[in-house]
Amino acid sequence: MSRTVYLNGQYLPEEEASVSIFDRGFVMGDAVYEVTSVLGGKILEFDGHVARLNRSLAELEIVCDISREEWLEIHREMIKRNDLDEGMIYLQVSRGNAGDRDFHYPPAGTPPTVVLYTQSKPGLADDPKVQKGISVISVPDLRWHRRDIKTVQLLYASMVKMAAEKAGKQDAWFVEDGFVTEGSSNNVYIVKDGKIITRQLSNDILHGITRASLLKYAAEAQMEIVERPFTIAEAQAADEAFFTSASAFVMPVVEVDGVALGSGKPGPVSLRLREIYLDESLKAAI
Numbered sequence: 254m255s256r257t258v259y260l261n262g263q264y265l266p267e268e269e270a271s272v273s274i275f276d277r278g279f280v281m282g283d284a285v286y287e288v289t290s291v292l293g294g295k296i297l298e299f300d301g302h303v304a305r306l307n308r309s310l311a312e313l314e315i316v317c318d319i320s321r322e323e324w325l326e327i328h329r330e331m332i333k334r335n336d337l338d339e340g341m342i343y344l345q346v347s348r349g350n351a352g353d354r355d356f357h358y359p360p361a362g363t364p365p366t367v368v369l370y371t372q373s374k375p376g377l378a379d380d381p382k383v384q385k386g387i388s389v390i391s392v393p394d395l396r397w398h399r400r401d402i403k404t405v406q407l408l409y410a411s412m413v414k415m416a417a418e419k420a421g422k423q424d425a426w427f428v429e430d431g432f433v434t435e436g437s438s439n440n441v442y443i444v445k446d447g448k449i450i451t452r453q454l455s456n457d458i459l460h461g462i463t464r465a466s467l468l469k470y471a472a473e474a475q476m477e478i479v480e481r482p483f484t485i486a487e488a489q490a491a492d493e494a495f496f497t498s499a500s501a502f503v504m505p506v507v508e509v510d511g512v513a514l515g516s517g518k519p520g521p522v523s524l525r526l527r528e529i530y531l532d533e534s535l536k537a538a539i
């Protein structure tokens with residue numbers, strides 16, 4: 254069945270939605286995006302995603318004057334028109350159609366290109382991978398140094414996901430200057446002696462919306478959190494590991510570069526945090 258997508262103020266069948274070949278998103282990777290989960294027809298972490306979108310847009314000086322209320326209305330309309338119960342909403346804003354290829358930004362007033370579409374994923378919150386946990390490889394972090402901006406420049410993330418798949422694993426962790434930055438599309442954590450260790454926020458990583466809520470819920474549950482970088486060797490010697498993202502929530506990691514962590518099974522802290530995260534974020538869903 255064809256989806257109804259959103260393009261620049263219009264709701265259209267996906268076959269009828271098209272964007273210029275001169276669009277900055279297409280030619281220059283000059284666009285930012287958000288991925289937001291929907292469970293039971295409700296939007297998770299809506300305000301966090303809108304706040305980060307506005308920050309990404311501001312950092313790149315892309316002008317898009319859609320208000321929070323308008324974004325909410327568009328998201329709800331997308332859910333309704335696509336009868337979305339469980340899945341994701343993908344949102345992208347590019348600097349718009351520049352009319353030609355040019356390194357310089359198009360003139361002020363060029364409208365941005367705004368696209369939203371839904372991805373239906375029945376069973377999103379019951380991913381069978383949670384029971385087994387996932388295995389990861391490490392790769393050098395060769396991305397640019399503004400990873401705090403959620404741009405569509407995802408080629409390297411794509412390449413390392415393919416490298417992981419070739420190695421028979423499910424994901425890759427980036428390593429820079431000897432320390433893990435983040436996962437290919439997620440924030441990463443290790444658990445040692447009950448402490449949750451995760452890299453502190455900076456331009457080196459995306460400021461995960463799931464991360465922010467998870468750390469808040471963990472603190473409320475009296476869990477100890479240490480925000481600092483860690484190495485692959487430290488991860489391999491940890492009791493547990495996991496990652497967070499809008500689409501996977503909290504996912505246990507049981508193997509890093511061929512070394513099983515702890516019992517080699519998803520750990521109790523990771524599973525408990527997943528439960529807390531899903532409970533709390535569903536309660537706050539709108």
Ligand code: PDD
Nearest residue numbers: 288438439440459461462463464498499
């Ligand atoms: N990725 N780090 C990177 C590099 C990411 O791409 C993502 C999200 C995260 C986690 O952020 P959040 O918790 O806000 O989803 C961290 C999305 C899900 C994606 O590209 O599909």
